[in-house]
Amino acid sequence: VSSVLSKTPLSLYKAGEKPLATVDEVRDSLSGLEGISVKATGTGNDVAFQIRAGDDGKDKEVRNTRRNQIYNALSAKFGKDNIAVVKTDFIGSNFSKGLVLGSIVLVLATLALICVYATIRFKWDLALAAVLAIIHDALIMVAFVTFTQMEFSSITVAAILTIIGYSINDTVVVLDRIRENIKICNLKSFKDIWDLSQSEMISRTIITTVTTLLAVLSLYIFTTGSMKDFALVLAVGMISGVYSTIYIAGSFACLCRRNWKPSDEVKQTV
Structure with a gap:
């Protein structure tokens, strides 16, 4: 990996009778961002999504901006109450x-x-x-x-x-x-x-x-x-x-x- 890897697992929780999000829905919500990959881990109520976004890792403001872009895109699709950011890592x-x-x-x-x-x-x-x-x-x-x-x-x-x-x-x-x-x-x-x-x-x-x-x-x-x-x-x-x-x-x-x-x-x- 030549650039910093931002691993942001996000859990999308069930709201009422609304079904859990699928990996395709998460990818679709982030389609407007470049360099994004999504991987689902777990099944059923234990499902979580690991989102990777590459950047150069040199500018902390850029990293924060990238993280906010991902969060805002998911919030617009699923609502803020249905998203929980479990962990964010920056790996150089x-x-x-x-x-x-x-x-x-x-x-x-x-x-x-x-x-x-x-x-x-x-x-x-x-x-x-x-x-x-x-x-x-x-x-x-x-x-x-x-x-x-x-x-x-x-x-x-x-x-x-x-x-x-x-x-x-x-x-x-x-x-x-x-x-x-x-x-x-x-x-x-x-x-x-x-x-x-x-x-x-x-x-x-x-x-x-x-x-x-x-x-x-x-x-x-x-x-x-x-x-x-x-x-x-x-x-x-x-x-x-x-x-x-x-x-x-x-x-x-x-x-x-x-x-x-x-x-x-x-x-x-x-």
């Missing part, structure tokens, strides 16, 4: 850049630590397969947030970091089973060992994910605002995590060990 470009930079640093640091942990516990190729899988999950979540035009905030970053930790757990469980199967199974290729290990663990992966999704969906259904967005991003990340554990990590590991032979385990452990 430095804050936005700091959030983006901090998010990138946090994600990269997390990936690096996970890579170190996986390399110590397994071999480098399996560690890299696990890291590629969680990078895939993080990118899927960022793409979802961008596609749905959801607000990118610290809540979103928290959801991404949560899924990175959740997804690596699934992958590590499969890698542990591979290590055990290499010792006890007389299979000639690493692909066969991976297929066997996935078959043994697939029910555990699906049941665990579905159980966790039930809790996440309850958050999505019974909460509003940023918590609702957090739950939605988590759900997308969990589904992506199942896919990446089975297909992304597995495909890369099999590619790295395409020439693997059981005799190799005499020289090294997994």
Whole structure:
């Protein structure tokens, strides 16, 4: 965001039997102002509208004028008694850049630590397969947030970091089973060992994910605002995590060990 972002959530309350305002009605009332975007949060009597208006952020009088223009336009449409300004924030470009930079640093640091942990516990190729899988999950979540035009905030970053930790757990469980199967199974290729290990663990992966999704969906259904967005991003990340554990990590590991032979385990452990 290159300019100051004015986030002004306004709640439009029901007056008598008059229905609550819709997001289209709010947008229509502000159509005469430039650079305005409107997003509805919550449902029913808990509905609120987040209104964003860009300005250069250098002149306080301009910011106040912009805020008054929004309030007056809404008052003319819905009446002053039906409008409540919950909060007004002015966020500058430095804050936005700091959030983006901090998010990138946090994600990269997390990936690096996970890579170190996986390399110590397994071999480098399996560690890299696990890291590629969680990078895939993080990118899927960022793409979802961008596609749905959801607000990118610290809540979103928290959801991404949560899924990175959740997804690596699934992958590590499969890698542990591979290590055990290499010792006890007389299979000639690493692909066969991976297929066997996935078959043994697939029910555990699906049941665990579905159980966790039930809790996440309850958050999505019974909460509003940023918590609702957090739950939605988590759900997308969990589904992506199942896919990446089975297909992304597995495909890369099999590619790295395409020439693997059981005799190799005499020289090294997994």
